[in-house]
Amino acid sequence: MATKPLHDPYRQPVNDPMIDPVTGEYTVIAPGHNFTSVTRKIANVVLTSHTPLGWFFGLIVAGGIASIGLIAITWLVLKGTGIWGVTIPGAWGFAIVNFVWWIGIGHAGTLISAILLLFKQSWRNSINRFAEAMTIFAVVCAGLFPVLHVGRPWLGYWLLPLPNTMNIWPQFRSPLCWDVFAVSTYATISVVFWYIGMIPDFGTLRDKAQLPFAKWFYGLLSLGWRGSTRHWMRYETASLLLAGLSTPLVLSVHTVISFDFAVAALPGWHTTIFPPYFVAGAVYSGFAMVLTLAIPIRKFYHMEDLVTMRHLDNMGKVMLCTGLIVAYGYGMEVFMAWYSASHWEFFMMWNRMFGPIGWGYWLLILFNIAIPLLTLWWRKWRTNVAWLFTLSIVVNIGMWFERFVIVITSLYRDFLPSSWGTYRATKWDYMLYLGTFGIFTFLFLLFVRFIPMIPMNEIKMMLPQTKFNGIDAEETIEETA
Amino acid sequence: MPVEEGVYGLLAEFNTPQAMVKATVAARDAGYRRMECYTPYPVEEAATALDVHRNRVPLVTLMGGLMGLTTAFLMQTWMSAISYPINIAGRPLFSWPAFIIPAYEWTILFAGLSAAFGMLGLNGLPQPYHPLFNAPNFRVGATDDKFFLCLEATDPKFDLGETRDFLEQFRAVSVVEVDL
Numbered sequence: 001m002a003t004k005p006l007h008d009p010y011r012q013p014v015n016d017p018m019i020d021p022v023t024g025e026y027t028v029i030a031p032g033h034n035f036t037s038v039t040r041k042i043a044n045v046v047l048t049s050h051t052p053l054g055w056f057f058g059l060i061v062a063g064g065i066a067s068i069g070l071i072a073i074t075w076l077v078l079k080g081t082g083i084w085g086v087t088i089p090g091a092w093g094f095a096i097v098n099f100v101w102w103i104g105i106g107h108a109g110t111l112i113s114a115i116l117l118l119f120k121q122s123w124r125n126s127i128n129r130f131a132e133a134m135t136i137f138a139v140v141c142a143g144l145f146p147v148l149h150v151g152r153p154w155l156g157y158w159l160l161p162l163p164n165t166m167n168i169w170p171q172f173r174s175p176l177c178w179d180v181f182a183v184s185t186y187a188t189i190s191v192v193f194w195y196i197g198m199i200p201d202f203g204t205l206r207d208k209a210q211l212p213f214a215k216w217f218y219g220l221l222s223l224g225w226r227g228s229t230r231h232w233m234r235y236e237t238a239s240l241l242l243a244g245l246s247t248p249l250v251l252s253v254h255t256v257i258s259f260d261f262a263v264a265a266l267p268g269w270h271t272t273i274f275p276p277y278f279v280a281g282a283v284y285s286g287f288a289m290v291l292t293l294a295i296p297i298r299k300f301y302h303m304e305d306l307v308t309m310r311h312l313d314n315m316g317k318v319m320l321c322t323g324l325i326v327a328y329g330y331g332m333e334v335f336m337a338w339y340s341a342s343h344w345e346f347f348m349m350w351n352r353m354f355g356p357i358g359w360g361y362w363l364l365i366l367f368n369i370a371i372p373l374l375t376l377w378w379r380k381w382r383t384n385v386a387w388l389f390t391l392s393i394v395v396n397i398g399m400w401f402e403r404f405v406i407v408i409t410s411l412y413r414d415f416l417p418s419s420w421g422t423y424r425a426t427k428w429d430y431m432l433y434l435g436t437f438g439i440f441t442f443l444f445l446l447f448v449r450f451i452p453m454i455p456m457n458e459i460k461m462m463l464p465q466t467k468f469n470g471i472d473a474e475e476t477i478e479e480t481a
Numbered sequence: 482m483p484v485e486e487g488v489y490g491l492l493a494e495f496n497t498p499q500a501m502v503k504a505t506v507a508a509r510d511a512g513y514r515r516m517e518c519y520t521p522y523p524v525e526e527a528a529t530a531l532d533v534h535r536n537r538v539p540l541v542t543l544m545g546g547l548m549g550l551t552t553a554f555l556m557q558t559w560m561s562a563i564s565y566p567i568n569i570a571g572r573p574l575f576s577w578p579a580f581i582i583p584a585y586e587w588t589i590l591f592a593g594l595s596a597a598f599g600m601l602g603l604n605g606l607p608q609p610y611h612p613l614f615n616a617p618n619f620r621v622g623a624t625d626d627k628f629f630l631c632l633e634a635t636d637p638k639f640d641l642g643e644t645r646d647f648l649e650q651f652r653a654v655s656v657v658e659v660d661l
Contacts, residue, residue, distance in 0.1 A: 034626070035521060035625065035626030036625060036626045039521075039625045039626065161556065161560060167564075167565055168565055168567075169560035169561065169564065169565055170560075171569065172557045172560070172561055172576070172579055172580055172583060173561075173569065173572055173576050173579040177583070178582045178583060178586075181553075181582070181583040181586040181587065182582075182586050184590075185586040185587070185589055185590040188590060188593075188594070189589065189590065189593040189594075192593060192594060192597045193593070193597075195597075196597050196600070199606075200521075200522075200624065203624045204521070204624040204625060206620075206624075207620040207621070207623070207624045207625065208624075208625070219609065220609075223601065223606040223607035223608070223609075224606055224607050224608040224609045224610070224611060225606065225624075226519060226611055226613055226614070226619075226623060226624075227519045227520050227521060227623050227624055228517050228518070228519055228604075229517060229518040229519070229520065229523075229524065229527045229528050229531055229533060230517065230531070230533045230536075230604070231604045231606075232520065232522075232523035232524070232528070233523070233528050233533055233534060233536055234536045234538050234600045234603055234604055235523070235600060235604070236523050237536055237538040237539060237600070238538050238542075238596045238597060238599070238600035241538065241539060241542045241592075241593075241596040242593055242596050242597065245542075245546075245589050245592050245593045245596070246589075246593070248585075248589065249586075249589045249593075252582075252585060252586065252589075256582060256586075259582075456521075457521060457522040457523075458522070460521055460522040461522045461523070465497065465498075466498060466522070466524075468498070468499060468502070468526050
């Protein structure tokens, strides 16, 4: 439930209201909450009849940006992928960069919901629902790119092993085919895990709703949940198993995506560091995105006592850790380019740093390594909300440039100088990328309005009233009432 | 469906999980077996009192996982080596190391779906109607802040008067009859 008190003058009950003076344990949510207040606080966001105007404003803006993307998609379907900047030698352009970037963002959601659950990091309870929502919407945005990149999106089902009149099957020896399996499994399991987690909360909404339609709607989604102990025990087992299954899954997804690159015999791609480096980078950018979303939302909906400074501090620590793994990856790439004694590897690295788009490399070093990793070491910086928000955007830009640098600088100058070229994205590339931000924000705004964004039952589990260790029950209730 | 008449059970409402668990333990000691606790979040102690910790969700998940593994592996083998063998860059038709990755993903896919749907199936969900929803106070508190113990009428020891007296000795907020 809570970590042990540390021998640190700042971490004493006198100085820190988050420390329970009775037990000396670090609480996850701010004191003063009881079961009813948690339900009311979270359910009211959904059940209120006064939708904040800011929400409508956000939805309109997001919808407007999403329609830019829809225009780009329509024109693409009409004209073909020729409207994009992808040519030879830059055959993999924005489509792959953005696919890897979005799917990487999704990884933090699964890490929070699955891996931190297995490690009994109960602070994750406050942020797991919207982190998982972020995962699903990020996978939706990511999935658009490869489906559109195949050129004839209406034939996208050819990627699946379905019987067809041509009697041929997918090429199971290709990492691109593995991608289909990995990403589709990831999307399915994420949605299932997310929904299973919401069933008890839908039960609460069904019982609290006033409008007949809301009662019917949430009643349908709750599947008749009634909180029976037998049900809860199976539910807890299933959640734990899903967490245990999602953990190897999330690690495998970005590993498989890194195989798209690592299996190719191209300098800059053909390295064994890619799988761990991709996974760490994914978690790094994903936590940045969780912060980008969590900081405005907790402010807007006044959730500061449920998503506390401790959450932000912990997320900063996870970013520091994964950021260091990413930094190691960059270092190792440079080292191996030299140590391999391969002319092509050496040239690729030189070209990546000092070639025509070398500025991209230095931008990613600045945004991913220099700025975040120099500040995240200090608690003072990690608990500075404005700085953390800025940092989250900086890291996401940096991580986008990482994928850009990996994809583009390895491709546009390969072995033969006669076949060198360059890559320049067209306005349609930019419009589609911008459009996915709109789609993502639009879906996320619908989520915060219609689904409880913080799991009520999991927050209740962390309240002091749930403790059984010898404290008289009635007293506890009176104290906190 | 024939209209059933009678009492589903007696539902005692408590303010705290501790009081509910105390009553549950006492009810079990008194010989009641057909009973169930209803709580807004999982209460481990109630599961211990009811002795319902063991369940078959892990078995269902294991079966699903094994099914996914064999399905994916055999499917790829059949498609690549038997149904339509094509020589691609001289690679063996039965390239089993490559087949491991989709098989790994489908193991997780099938196991995860089995865990989720197995849990719902074993729980008998979706079940939009349940007699408990007839109790006036159940939907007010069961998913919010109240803790319920229901002693069911199918229990051989159940007797409307005696069971009510039994439940009222604990600090229950209320004890109500639940109609079928």
